[in-house]
Amino acid sequence: MENTKELILVHADMKQVSQEYNNGVNIMLTPQFYTTKREEIPVKYSYQAKRIVPSLFDGLLENTEEYKYFVEKEDEEWLCIAYNPEEIKTILEQKGILPEQVSKIYFAEQAAGQFIHPVLLGDKEALVNLGGTMTIVPQIALNSDEKPMQITQDFTPKKGVAFEGRGKSFISTNEAYTLAAIFALFAVIYFVEGSRYGGDGAAEEAEMQTLLENYPSLQSSYTRKSIASKYKAIDTKERKKRDVIKSLSHMIFKGSKLSSLSMDDKRFKAQFSCKDASVTSKLKELAKKEKFNTSKIANSNDLKIEGTL
């Protein structure tokens, strides 16, 4: 797809481009914008070569941190190119080509074999293949019988480079891939965690089945409800009675004695004989805490405690 796009040779003396490349354009750079080295590097893959390449340009480049490197395997050697993307962007903008319109950037060095004739660069200079290396020479140095040629789309090499984020991007490609990897990792974790949840209370269901097998009479929910309502009422009422008896038993202490107790299904009544008024008062307090009704028996310290169930 990329190779069907127009290929423009960009050089320093190039005139301003008036055309807008809305569908993108490929550019080929002259050696004015890059530095080349061909070296035999004992590696197999380009990613390995890329690690070594910066050291090959030691001392050749200024501000090396601004440079990026392109490597391509040729017959025996590796073609190593150092280029400054910011410098290239500036030049392109000066020539009227917006960086975001550029699909791929190629280097003339990649297509050296196709430059069988000089390519004129403006009025003074020409791009020629000198012993396999692309070189800018003055046009007066060209042989008069040598016919210049134009580059065509056929010059488009297979491999090229692209501007990171095509100029307008707020984040670099590396940052984008790092962030995307982090987000994707968390997404995978959430998916895995999510798939672990989503149970449907299977453990509870299994326990329920076991219980129902042991109590077959409770299989029917109607029976369960009926039994529950019957026994719950009894349970509540009888627990209340026993709680009352327990509370009353706590009211028996030194000086306080149970004289009588009467309890039926609806109410209870108890009478305590107290040694003196202070015991009566303490007993009254205890009864009040339990929300029982109290009444003092006339002409004695005895106390009547009653309540409903």
Add this chain to the structure above:
Amino acid sequence: MMQLKAYKNELIVGLAFLLLIIAFSYKQIQVSNQNNASSGAATSLQELKDVIALKKIWGDKKISKKVDKLKTLVSPSKIKWQRQGKKLTVSFQGLSAQEFNRLMIKVMNLPVEIQKLEVHNTGSVYQVEFKCKW
């Protein structure tokens, strides 16, 4: 198309973030579904356990035997026992404080419906009338 390409990096990050949001939402939905399913199943299970527990206490077939043990707490001369099926009317006369306490603890732990409980204390002697059914 060119504009989209210009913001390729932002698009990659945006899509990855969207994936993260979808994954997070998926997890939250799964957690919520499980909680709902579990709480529904847990409620049913608890209800069943409650019914079983209630039936074990109040529907126990050995209650009659347990009730009969009241007779063994004090000397037979102090007891007037009258049991008809699952109904009991009993009166205890001349109980000491110790016997009275023992009887009350037993009565409180019996899974029966107390219909009537009368206690009278005269000096150091207790009289108890007890009516229950089960």
